[in-house]
Amino acid sequence: MGSAPHTPPPRPTLEELLRFKRAERPAPEFWAEFDRGLRQKQLAALVKRPQGWARMRPEFVRSLRWIAPATAAAAVALVVVQIPLSTASRSGSVEVASIPAATTPVVAMPAIETRAQPFVAAATPLSAMPETSVASLAGRAEHASAAVATEQPSERFLPWSTVSVATVNSGNSATVDTVAVAPAMRETRQPRSSWTSRFSEMAQAISAEQSTDRVLQLASYDLSAVPETIPVVARAATAPATYAASNRSERAIRDRDFRDMESRMGSSSRSSLAIKF
Amino acid sequence: MEFIKAVSRMFVASPERQVEADADTLIVQQVRAGNVAAFDQLVLKYRERIYAIIYNLTSNREDASDLTQDAFIKAFQSINSFGGQSSFFTWLYRIAVNGARTHLRKNRLRTFFSIEQASEEEKKPEWLNTLAVEAGAEKEVFARDLRQRLNESFQKLSIKHRTVITLFEIDGLSHAEIAEVMECTEGTVRSRLHYAKLQLQADLQDLLKR
Numbered sequence: 001m002g003s004a005p006h007t008p009p010p011r012p013t014l015e016e017l018l019r020f021k022r023a024e025r026p027a028p029e030f031w032a033e034f035d036r037g038l039r040q041k042q043l044a045a046l047v048k049r050p051q052g053w054a055r056m057r058p059e060f061v062r063s064l065r066w067i068a069p070a071t072a073a074a075a076v077a078l079v080v081v082q083i084p085l086s087t088a089s090r091s092g093s094v095e096v097a098s099i100p101a102a103t104t105p106v107v108a109m110p111a112i113e114t115r116a117q118p119f120v121a122a123a124t125p126l127s128a129m130p131e132t133s134v135a136s137l138a139g140r141a142e143h144a145s146a147a148v149a150t151e152q153p154s155e156r157f158l159p160w161s162t163v164s165v166a167t168v169n170s171g172n173s174a175t176v177d178t179v180a181v182a183p184a185m186r187e188t189r190q191p192r193s194s195w196t197s198r199f200s201e202m203a204q205a206i207s208a209e210q211s212t213d214r215v216l217q218l219a220s221y222d223l224s225a226v227p228e229t230i231p232v233v234a235r236a237a238t239a240p241a242t243y244a245a246s247n248r249s250e251r252a253i254r255d256r257d258f259r260d261m262e263s264r265m266g267s268s269s270r271s272s273l274a275i276k277f
Numbered sequence: 278m279e280f281i282k283a284v285s286r287m288f289v290a291s292p293e294r295q296v297e298a299d300a301d302t303l304i305v306q307q308v309r310a311g312n313v314a315a316f317d318q319l320v321l322k323y324r325e326r327i328y329a330i331i332y333n334l335t336s337n338r339e340d341a342s343d344l345t346q347d348a349f350i351k352a353f354q355s356i357n358s359f360g361g362q363s364s365f366f367t368w369l370y371r372i373a374v375n376g377a378r379t380h381l382r383k384n385r386l387r388t389f390f391s392i393e394q395a396s397e398e399e400k401k402p403e404w405l406n407t408l409a410v411e412a413g414a415e416k417e418v419f420a421r422d423l424r425q426r427l428n429e430s431f432q433k434l435s436i437k438h439r440t441v442i443t444l445f446e447i448d449g450l451s452h453a454e455i456a457e458v459m460e461c462t463e464g465t466v467r468s469r470l471h472y473a474k475l476q477l478q479a480d481l482q483d484l485l486k487r
Contacts, residue, residue, distance in 0.1 A: 012404040014478055014485060018446040020402065021427045026328065026338065034328075038320065038346045045350050046313075 294364070294454075301365035308356050316356075320349055323366065326448055327373045333443040334377045334436075336428040344380055348373035363457055370450075370458045374440055381436050408484060423484075430480045438473035445470055 012020070026034075301322075307315040327348055332341035351372050352359075359368055409419035431439055437459075444450045444458060445466075452470075456463045478485065 010404045010407055011485060012402070012408075014474060014481065015446070016402065016404065017423075017427060017481060017484065018442075020405075021333070021424065021431075022329070022447045024329075024332070024424060025325075030338075030342075031324070034324065034342055034346065035320075037342070038349060041346055041350050042316075042353060045354055 294366075297366065298364035302361065305356060305359060305365055308353075316349075316353055319352075319365070319369075323369055324349070327369065330370070330443055330448055331373060331377045333431060333447050334374075334381065334439055336432055340380065344376050345373065348376050351376070367454065367457050370444075371460070374444075374458055378436050378440065426481070426484075430477055433480060434473055434476055438469050438476065441466055441469040442473040442477070 301319065304315050304318050308319075324345060328341055328345045331344045331348075332338055335341050335344070348369065352369050355372075359365065363371075405416060405420060405423075408423070409416045412419055412422075414422065431443075434442065440459060441455060444455045445452075450458070452463045452466045455466045459466065
C-alpha cells in the first residue's frame with residue numbers, strides 16, 4: 001500500500017500577497033467624510049486669495065521668460081568686454097609711468113660698505129639694518145636715499161601701490177624718480193599670490209627699462225595701523241634680470257622670495273620693499 | 278515637440294485609456310470655462326485610485342485621506358496650467374505621487390500604520406487559511422497581522438521603489454504610464470520594479486511559496 005503523495009499546503013506567491021494588499025479598501029462611510037473635507041478645502045481655496053510670494057510667483061515665473069535670457073546676454077556681454085580690458089590691464093601693469101619726483105624723503109638707507117659683497121636680502125627694519133648688510137654697487141660707496149612717494153591713490157588694492165626708482169649719486173642724496181603704476185594696478189582685489197607675481201613682473205619690467213645704479217622702492221599703504229617702513233634691500237650681481245639677493249648664495253628672486261619678504265614684513269601698515277640693482 | 282508627444286501617447290495608451298483621456302479633456306475644458314461643479318466628476322472618477330496609491334505609499338489612512346484631498350485641490354487650482362501634453366490622469370497621478378513623496382520625505386522618521394479593511398472577496402484565499410493555521414491564529418486576526426506585515430515590508434522599500442511597485446501592482450499602470458508619471462525612462466521603471474520585488478521577496482520569505 002503506497003502512501004498518498006504529500007501535497008504541501010498552499011502558500012501564496014508574492015503577486016498573491018500584493019493582490020491581498022490591493023484589497024485594502026476604506027469603508028463606504030469614509031468617502032462621505034472625504035467628500036465633506038474636500039468640499040471645505042475646495043471652498044477655502046476658492047475664497048482664499050494667494051498671499052505674498054504665492055501671489056507674486058506666477059508673475060515672477062512669467063517675467064523669468066525674458067529676465068533669464070537678458071541676464072545671460074548681459075553676462076556674456078560683460079565677459080566679452082572684460083577680457084580685452086583685463087588683458088590690457090595685465091600688459092599695462094608692467095608699463096612704468098613717470099611722474100614728478102617725490103620731494104619727501106622718508107627713509108634714509110644706511111651707509112653701504114665699499115667692498116663687493118654677495119647678495120643681501122634683509123627683512124629687518126631699515127633703522128635696524130647693519131651697515132654691512134647692503135652691498136656696494138659698481139665699486140662705489142653710496143648713500144642711497146630712497147623716497148617713498150607720499151601720494152596715495154584713492155583706490156589701493158595691491159600691496160605695492162607706489163614705486164620709486166632712486167638714482168644713486170655720490171654723497172648723501174639721491175635723485176628719486178617716483179614711478180607709479182598705481183593706475184595700472186587699480187584693479188579688483190587679487191589673491192596675495194598674484195600680488196607677488198605682479199610685483200615680480202613689475203620689478204623685471206622696471207629693471208629692464210631702467211639702467212643700473214638705481215634703487216627700486218615699492219611702498220605699500222595697504223594697512224593702516226603702524227606708521228612704519230620696513231624696506232628690504234637687495235641687489236643684483238650680474239644681469240638685470242636677476243635681482244635677487246641672498247646673503248648666502250646668488251640666485252634670482254622668485255615669487256617665493258617675494259612672498260617670504262612680504263610675510264616677514266607682516267602687518268606693518270606702511271611697508272616698503274627696496275631693490276637695488 | 279508637442280505633436281511628437283501626442284503621437285507617442287497615442288501609441289502608448291490603450292484604446293480604453295484614450296477614450297478615458299478624451300472624456301477627461303472635455304471635463305477639464307468645462308471646468309476651465311467656469312463650471313466648477315464639473316470637477317466633481319473627476320473627483321468621483323479618480324478618488325479611489327488616487328487614495329489607494331497614496332495609502333500604499335504612506336501606510337496611513339489619515340495621511341492618505343489628507344494627501345488625496347490636497348492632490349485634488351492642487352489639480353483644481355492649477356487646472357489652467359494643465360497643457361494637455363499628457364493625459365489628465367497622468368497629470369493628476371503626478372501631482373498625487375509628488376505630494377505623497379514630499380510628505381514621506383518630510384516625515385521620514387514618523388511611521389504610523391493605520392490599516393484599512395480588506396474587501397470581502399479577498400478575505401478567503403486558500404493560502405490564508407494555511408498560514409493562519411501555521412501561525413495558530415484565527416483567520417481574521419491573522420489577516421490583520423498580515424496586512425500590517427505587508428505595510429511594514431512596503432515601508433522598508435525606498436520611496437522610488439515603493440512608488441513603482443504601488444503603481445504597477447496596486448493600480449495596474451503599464452511601464453510606460455509609470456515612466457510618464459515618475460518622469461523617468463521605462464528601463465528605469467523595470468529596474469526599480471525588479472529590485473523592489475526582490476526586496477519584498479527577501480523580506481516575506483517565510484510566507485511565500487518555496
